Amino acid sequence: MDVVHFTAGTTKNGVLERDFTLGEITGVLWSPAPGTDRAPLVLMGHGGGTHKRWPAMVGRAERLVHDGGFHVAVIDAPGHGGRPRTPYDEQEIAALFAARAAGEPEGPVVVRYNAQLAERAVPEWRATLDALQELPEIGTGGAVGYYGLNMATAIGVPFVADEPRVTAAVFGLHWPDVLAATAKRITVPIEFDMQWDDEHIPRDSALALFDAFASAEKSLHVNAGRHKELPRFEADSAVRFFVRHLGRTVTSQD
Amino acid sequence: MDVVHFTAGTTKNGVLERDFTLGEITGVLWSPAPGTDRAPLVLMGHGGGTHKRWPAMVGRAERLVHDGGFHVAVIDAPGHGGRPRTPYDEQEIAALFAARAAGEPEGPVVVRYNAQLAERAVPEWRATLDALQELPEIGTGGAVGYYGLNMATAIGVPFVADEPRVTAAVFGLHWPDVLAATAKRITVPIEFDMQWDDEHIPRDSALALFDAFASAEKSLHVNAGRHKELPRFEADSAVRFFVRHLGRTVTSQD
Numbered sequence: 001m002d003v004v005h006f007t008a009g010t011t012k013n014g015v016l017e018r019d020f021t022l023g024e025i026t027g028v029l030w031s032p033a034p035g036t037d038r039a040p041l042v043l044m045g046h047g048g049g050t051h052k053r054w055p056a057m058v059g060r061a062e063r064l065v066h067d068g069g070f071h072v073a074v075i076d077a078p079g080h081g082g083r084p085r086t087p088y089d090e091q092e093i094a095a096l097f098a099a100r101a102a103g104e105p106e107g108p109v110v111v112r113y114n115a116q117l118a119e120r121a122v123p124e125w126r127a128t129l130d131a132l133q134e135l136p137e138i139g140t141g142g143a144v145g146y147y148g149l150n151m152a153t154a155i156g157v158p159f160v161a162d163e164p165r166v167t168a169a170v171f172g173l174h175w176p177d178v179l180a181a182t183a184k185r186i187t188v189p190i191e192f193d194m195q196w197d198d199e200h201i202p203r204d205s206a207l208a209l210f211d212a213f214a215s216a217e218k219s220l221h222v223n224a225g226r227h228k229e230l231p232r233f234e235a236d237s238a239v240r241f242f243v244r245h246l247g248r249t250v251t252s253q254d
Numbered sequence: 255m256d257v258v259h260f261t262a263g264t265t266k267n268g269v270l271e272r273d274f275t276l277g278e279i280t281g282v283l284w285s286p287a288p289g290t291d292r293a294p295l296v297l298m299g300h301g302g303g304t305h306k307r308w309p310a311m312v313g314r315a316e317r318l319v320h321d322g323g324f325h326v327a328v329i330d331a332p333g334h335g336g337r338p339r340t341p342y343d344e345q346e347i348a349a350l351f352a353a354r355a356a357g358e359p360e361g362p363v364v365v366r367y368n369a370q371l372a373e374r375a376v377p378e379w380r381a382t383l384d385a386l387q388e389l390p391e392i393g394t395g396g397a398v399g400y401y402g403l404n405m406a407t408a409i410g411v412p413f414v415a416d417e418p419r420v421t422a423a424v425f426g427l428h429w430p431d432v433l434a435a436t437a438k439r440i441t442v443p444i445e446f447d448m449q450w451d452d453e454h455i456p457r458d459s460a461l462a463l464f465d466a467f468a469s470a471e472k473s474l475h476v477n478a479g480r481h482k483e484l485p486r487f488e489a490d491s492a493v494r495f496f497v498r499h500l501g502r503t504v505t506s507q508d
Contacts (some may be wrong), residue, residue, distance in 0.1 A: 107401075108333075196465075196474070207461075211450075215478065219485075220450070222464070222474035233498065244487065 004029075004131045015065045022131050023123050026083065027075035030054050030061040031137065040143035040246035041071045041132060042126060045152025045164070048110065051081030052168065059190075060147065060235045067239045070145075070246065071138055075128055077151065078120040088116065106200050107175055114154035115178045121155040124213045129165060131159035143246040147238055149173045149193055149230070161185045168245035171197070175205050191218035191241045193234055198227045258283075258385045258473050276385050279378050281329035285391065294397035294500035295325045295386060297379060299406025302364065305335030305428045308463040314401065314489045321493045325392055325398075326405070329382055331405065332374040342370065344365055354507070360454050361429055368408035369432045375409040376416075380434065389417065391426060398499040403427045403447055415439045422499035424492045427452070429459050434466035443471035446494045447488055453480045481492065 003165040009018040017030040033037055042064050046054050061072040076082070077222045079089040091209045092113035099106050126213045146155040146169040153174040161182045169186070172193030176183075190213050194206040210220045218242075221233050256277045263272040270285040286293055296318050300308050304327040315326040330336070333343040344359040347369035352362050384482045400423040402410040407428040414420045415436045421438070426447030430437075444467050464474045473495075477485050 032416075085322045196472075210476070218450075219472070220476035222476070224470060224472045236494075240487075240490075 001129060002127060003134065013066075015060075015062055020129055022075075024083070024160060024180065025128060026052065027073055028030060028057075028061075028079060029132070030065050030072040032065055032069050032071070034137075034208075036069070038137060038139050039069050039071055040145065041073065041138050042145040042147055042242055042246070043129065044070075044072055044074045045125075045146075045148030045155055046074060046077065047150035047152060048114065049080070050091065052076045053081075054208075056235075059172070059232075062236055064147075064242065068237070068243050070244075071132075073128060073132055075124065077103075077155065078117055078124070091153050092116075104250075108201075111149075111154075111175050111177050113144050114151050114174075114224065118155045118158050119149065122159045125159045126163065127156070129163070133165075141164070143167055145169060145242045145246050147242070153251075154179060155184050158188065160188065170241060173201065173206075173230070174209060175201055176209035176212060177205075180209055183209060183212035184214055187214045187216070189241075189245050190215050191219045191221065191238060193224045193230055194220060194226055195230060196222050196224050200227050255380060255387060257388060259404065264427050265317075267320075269316055276382055278337070279329050279382060280306065280335060281327055281382065282315075283386070284319050284326040286319055286323050286325070287363055288391075289324070292391060292393050292396060293325055294399065294496070295327065295383075295392050296322075296399045296401055296496055296500070297383065298326055298328045299375075299379075299400075299402030299409055300328060300334070301336070301406060302368065306330045310489075313486075314492070317489055317493050318401075318496065320331060321490075322500075324496065324499050325386075327382060327386055327486035331409065332371055332378070336480070346370065362453075365408075365429050365431050367420075368405050368428075370399075371405065372409045372412050376413045379413045380417065383417070387419075396422055396493075399423060399495070399496045399500050410411075411436050411440065414442065422496060424495060426475075427460075427484070428454065428463060429455055429494060430463035430466060432460075437466035438468055441470070442467045443495075443499050445471050445473045445475065445492060446477045447477075448474060449481055449484060450476050450478050452481075454481050455481055 004020045004022050007019045007021060014033045018029045019026050020029055046057050064070045066074045080087040083214045096109045099109050132138050132239050144165045146160050148158050149172045153171040156171060157179045168189045170191045192210045202209050221234055258274045258276050261273045261275060268287045270479050272283045274281050274283055277287040300306060300311050311328050318324045318326045333339040348365045353363050386392050398412050398419045401418045403426045410425055411433045414423050422443045424445045446464045474489055
């Protein structure tokens with residue numbers, strides 16, 4: 001089994017931030033200040049075309065550490081964040097730009113490309129979780145959550161469906177075409193984000209994906225606004241969701 | 255103008271709780287401990303068949319005072335909480351019980367009866383708001399919110415639509431038949447609660463009512479579960495919604 005290699009680290013406002021590699025995977029682990037008790041781990045995925053240090057990732061990670069006391073790991077998806085692109089990646093990215101330029105729907109390209117990325121990314125998440133649980137401050141047997149919207153929902157749904165260590169997940173902003181069948185196998189609590197005026201994902205499609213999850217505890221958060229206008233307070237809501245389901249280890253003032 | 259008469263008062267855990275009457279209206283006002291600064295006011299309505307001291311009202315009021323630093327006023331709806339019932343009230347309550355006993359949908363009776371109750375209740379809310387704003391600890395010009403689910407949405411939608419003093423509202427768990435047309439006139443931020451497996455309100459109906467609000471800022475919170483299974487954490491969410499939109503006056507540990 002590959003092990004996590006930390007390549008750089010800083011501490012800021014009580015949050016320890018460490019870059020790591022795991023074979024070809026590049027990631028960041030945000031953690032409570034050293035010396036705190038073992039804490040739950042939240043695995044967080046970025047959206048299409050971005051990377052592990054995208055501002056939304058950094059902001060969510062800091063909230064999760066600060067307000068929830070969690071460890072938070074983000075890895076670059078295949079073909080993202082400087083990781084090499086395959087000819088297939090290049091072809092699909094070109095197809096996406098062509099659809100945009102032509103004013104055609106992005107959905108068919110995104111759904112197809114993200115499904116292919118998920119096949120490559122799911123084993124990487126599994127390897128990352130294996131390796132992170134070898135760290136003494138995380139350990140095996142601790143609570144694990146998954147947090148990923150957009151492309152990270154396309155990757156996260158198949159990952160969580162077959163990963164019994166993940167016991168709570170935040171998803172959203174994707175289509176049901178490929179994912180609904182897999183979502184039907186997910187029974188852990190979920191929170192699902194949807195934009196009411198999404199210009200890419202029709203309302204019925206988003207509702208159908210939410211509906212597909214077999215979870216007895218599931219919440220849908222709909223907000224007025226377009227695809228990229230998800231309100232920032234949904235990140236706070238996700239933190240509270242994980243605190244409810246994974247537990248809180250660090251007392252904060254939130 | 256009628257004035258508020260306080261008939262009883264206690265203080266518990268830093269929350270001042272006072273019964274009041276205003277003409278024929280009976281109510282309770284929960285407030286931060288005396289001596290704190292002027293604070294926003296949340297008007298809160300109870301559901302059908304319950305009253306101002308129903309446990310959900312007491313629990314939500316205490317959260318709103320504690321975590322938001324608000325004043326919270328709940329009044330008994332006409333025909334509720336010991337207030338006299340008209341022959342029409344008796345007739346509709348009998349129709350509701352008959353529908354239940356026959357296994358027929360409750361919706362048609364509830365929609366019709368609540369619309370009639372709203373005609374009586376809206377002027378009472380207006381008078382209550384007038385009178386409460388005469389109290390020095392509330393005052394005119396302060397921020398005002400409205401929080402009401404079920405029957406209190408049927409009353410609250412027409413109340414808020416014509417009441418410019420209310421600048422944020424939490425609604426939910428009702429049908430669009432009568433309310434959607436009025437909701438189209440509401441532009442203040444709203445949070446709307448819906449149960450995904452509601453045995454009384456079809457999904458499309460609940461979504462249609464949410465859709466009707468003209469508010470640029472609106473959030474829909476859907477949870478798995480039946481009509482009466484709204485999770486308690488939605489009360490916490492409502493508190494945070496009001497803190498975002500009315501402001502917070504008392505620092506607490508939440």
